[in-house]
Amino acid sequence: MDRQSFPFTTRAEFLEHLASCFTRAERTLTLFDPDFAIWELGSSATDALLRRFLHNGGQLQLAGHDGRHIERDAPRFLRLIKDYSHLVEVRRTSQQLRQLTDSFCIADERHIVRRFHSDHFRGEAVFDGPEDTQTSGDRFITIWLESTPGLFANSTGL
Template sequence: MEKQIQPFDTRAGFQEQLRVCIAKARLSLQVFDPDFAIWELGSSEMDALLRHFLSRHGRLALIAHSNTELERHAPRFQRLLRDYSHAIECRRSSPALRQLTDSFCIADQLHLVRRYHSDHFRGEAVYDSAPDTQVCSERFTGMWAESVPGLSADTTGL
């Protein structure tokens, strides 16, 4: 497949590219955002996409600075976490990483959606290009090593 680049600069553009990226995922999703506030992980559409991915033995790894948004405003995600606790791991970044402000989703080390700063919607999606995912993938691996267990299915009594 030939590399495709899709820039975006609106919330709708980000959401659209995120859905495309998740739909392309087969094996793994590695995602980082300070709080996942605008990711709509609790929406019915995102729930359906993630359930489809996870039902085919996909693995979802999330890192956030704070899980408050997901705990308080994403009950569907909480159910997803309970239903697929064997395939989802949510972690909280270490204090040393709290200055990180970008946001990204990597699918299968091949597709990437990245916002340059989590306070803004400007970013790009790159599909079918392992080299373009490499830097974020390496960063994610390093962040994962420094992170601690975060949100779990029993966090809110589920």
């Protein structure tokens, strides 16, 4: 397939591209955001997309600074973690990484939706562009290695 790039500036566009990224994912989803407050991880639509992905054997890795929003507002996501605990891993970033403010979702190392700063909606979605995922993918590996297990289905802590 040919590389497709879509700049965006609104919450609706971000969520639309994020859903498209989840839909395209087959093997891996890696997500980073300071708190995932605008990701709607607890919505029924997102739950359905992630359950389909995980049911088909995909693996989800999520890293963030603060999990209070998920704990408070995303009970469906907490159930998803419980139901697919063998395929979902959630980590909490270390104190040294708390200054990171970007936000991204990478699917299968070929699709990415990223916001340049988590306080704003300006960003881009790139589908079928593996070279576009490289920098954020490398960043995620560093974040992951410097993070600790965080959110579990029966105890909080992200």
